[in-house]
Amino acid sequence: MTKQMDETIAGLLPFYVAGTLDEGEARMVARWLESDPRGSEALQRALEEQAQVIAANERIKVPSGGLARLMEDVAAEPRVARRSPPGLNLFDRIMGWIREAPPSMSWGAVAALALVVAIQNVPLPFGGTDAPYEVSSGGPVESGKLYLIRFADDADMAAVSAVLSDAGAVITDGPKGNGNYVVRLAEGGASGSIETRLDALRAKRGIVKLVIEKSNGKK
Amino acid sequence: MNSRARKSDDRQLVKRIANGEKIALQLLFSRHHTRVFRFVDRQVRDASMAEEVTNDVFLDVWRQAGRFEDRSSVTTWLMAMARNKALSALRKRRDGQLDEDYARRIPDEADDSEVRLQKTDKADALATVIARLSLEHRTVIDLVYYQEMSISQVAEVLAIPANTVKTRVFHARKKLAGMMSNAGIDRGWP
Numbered sequence: 001m002t003k004q005m006d007e008t009i010a011g012l013l014p015f016y017v018a019g020t021l022d023e024g025e026a027r028m029v030a031r032w033l034e035s036d037p038r039g040s041e042a043l044q045r046a047l048e049e050q051a052q053v054i055a056a057n058e059r060i061k062v063p064s065g066g067l068a069r070l071m072e073d074v075a076a077e078p079r080v081a082r083r084s085p086p087g088l089n090l091f092d093r094i095m096g097w098i099r100e101a102p103p104s105m106s107w108g109a110v111a112a113l114a115l116v117v118a119i120q121n122v123p124l125p126f127g128g129t130d131a132p133y134e135v136s137s138g139g140p141v142e143s144g145k146l147y148l149i150r151f152a153d154d155a156d157m158a159a160v161s162a163v164l165s166d167a168g169a170v171i172t173d174g175p176k177g178n179g180n181y182v183v184r185l186a187e188g189g190a191s192g193s194i195e196t197r198l199d200a201l202r203a204k205r206g207i208v209k210l211v212i213e214k215s216n217g218k219k
Numbered sequence: 220m221n222s223r224a225r226k227s228d229d230r231q232l233v234k235r236i237a238n239g240e241k242i243a244l245q246l247l248f249s250r251h252h253t254r255v256f257r258f259v260d261r262q263v264r265d266a267s268m269a270e271e272v273t274n275d276v277f278l279d280v281w282r283q284a285g286r287f288e289d290r291s292s293v294t295t296w297l298m299a300m301a302r303n304k305a306l307s308a309l310r311k312r313r314d315g316q317l318d319e320d321y322a323r324r325i326p327d328e329a330d331d332s333e334v335r336l337q338k339t340d341k342a343d344a345l346a347t348v349i350a351r352l353s354l355e356h357r358t359v360i361d362l363v364y365y366q367e368m369s370i371s372q373v374a375e376v377l378a379i380p381a382n383t384v385k386t387r388v389f390h391a392r393k394k395l396a397g398m399m400s401n402a403g404i405d406r407g408w409p
Contacts, residue, residue, distance in 0.1 A: 010409035011389035014360070042349040049395070052346045053364035057257045063270055066256070067248055070277050074241060076377050077281065 005032070013046040144186040145194060146172070148215040151181075155207040163204050167197040182214055226228060229293035237284035243255070248277050251294065254366060255301050261361050262305040268312070272304045291375060298366065298376045305319055309354075335388060348398040356391035 001211050004137045016029040033039035149169075151160055164170070169183040185194050201211050229250070235243035260269035279300055285294060288382055349357065362373045374381045392409075400408050 006409040007389050008385070009390050011385035013385055013409070014363040014388055014392070016368045020363070020367055020372075021305070038409070039405065042409055044261060045406055048342065048345060049349070049360070049392070050364045052342060052349055053360055056346060057261065057361065057365040060257045060260050061266075062253050062256050063266065066270065067245060067253055068272060070248060070274055071241065071245070073274065073278050074244065074281050077278075201353065 013042060014049065016043050017043070017046045017050050137209065144184045147183050147198070148180045148183060148210070148212050148214045149183050149201070149208060150210040152207055152209050161205050163201065163207050169197070169201070180210070228285075230289065233280070233284050233287045233293055236280060237287070244277065244281055244305045247280065247317060249295070250275065254294075255297055258298060258361060258366060258389065259301050259305045262302075262358055263309055263312075268308055269305075272301065275304050276300045292372065294366075295368070295372045298362070298368075299378070302376055332402055334356050343349065344402055344404055345395075348395055348402065351398065352391060355387065356394060359387045360391050 009029060012021060012025055012029050021029065033043055035041075085200050142190060147169075164183065167185060169185050171181045172184050185197060187194065198211060228245065232243045232247045236247065246343045252273060256269055256273045259272045259276075260266060263269055263272065276297060287293070291299075315319070316351055349360065352360065358378065359373060364375060368376065370381050370384050373384045377384070377387075379387070396406055
């Protein structure tokens with residue numbers, strides 16, 4: 001093998017192990033790995049480097065409170081007139097993103113997203129309409145009832161988001177220390193009465209482990 | 220979520236941010252702030268500074284979302300901003316004091332015999348020498364291995380041609396091999 005080829009391969013191998021090479025270059029690297037007696041060790045070296053770089057990054061603790069600070073800074077920004085987007089359905093977009101997220105994504109992230117919605121008091125269009133919405137500055141929407149819900153440990157996020165969406169439920173708090181989340185079920189809507197939707201939630205035994213009405217003091 | 224869906228969804232979020240939706244900014248932050256913070260922290264090696272820079276990046280997203288151009292991915296756009304702001308923050312840092320503090324914690328090349336004695340584990344030695352790479356080299360290595368960016372994305376973030384990305388990766392790895400060799404560990408090549 002020429003020195004030039006060695007240099008080319010050394011420059012491409014990290015992309016190869018990360019799976020980010022285009023098809024042509026990936027094929028070239030694969031051919032080299034198969035044909036060169038040093039291929040196996042070269043691949044191993046790149047994998048070792050990748051493991052160390054990932055580990056070094058994941059050792060970095062990300063401070064909490066970044067979002068709150070950002071939103072304070074945004075609030076302090078001078079107001080700029082912006083055009084309102086027509087016909088947005090926020091709920092569908094958020095739920096769409098949650099559904100498409102990797103199953104391994106933590107429940108904390110789901111709760112965080114739901115809390116973002118709850119904290120911002122965005123009226124959720126449960127009826128699936130494309131009605132415009134407003135981000136208001138008032139308190140949270142209080143209609144509906146609160147329930148404690150616990151999900152199966154192995155339930156994937158897509159399934160849970162679908163269950164919550166079908167039930168017209170939104171997480172407003174959690175997870176608590178015992179793994180429970182607080183969800184609000186809105187009155188009415190296209191999904192039937194609260195009782196009907198509770199029954200539907202409880203029937204999803206592979207996903208939902210527990211649903212009970214939240215009384216004061218229950219966590 | 221596949222990458223195409225994520226890209227499309229990110230772009231939707233940026234459009235909504237441009238329209239003044241704070242919720243969209245919160246979602247974009249929730250999705251990307253970890254990768255941005257770590258990318259910056261690996262460059263500036265100071266958590267407070269990294270936090271400051273990360274906040275600045277997302278504040279600029281809020282201010283400049285209307286200027287986002289669809290030809291770029293949102294991730295690449297964020298990382299390019301993070302890179303520029305990190306470099307700017309490093310330039311402002313007086314006397315490079317913090318970097319020197321960090322450097323003192325990492326054995327330098329003169330300590331190779333010590334590294335050899337102390338680092339009986341090859342993985343530990345590799346981690347040590349990766350940390351000792353120059354800013355330019357460790358940044359490109361991070362973008363490839365941790366941020367999983369393609370050659371064209373790295374080129375965009377670093378504002379260099381694609382061929383330069385490849386040669387920079389090659390030189391970073393060559394340097395890594397040399398430092399390991401100096402530490403008594405021959406990893407072979409390429």
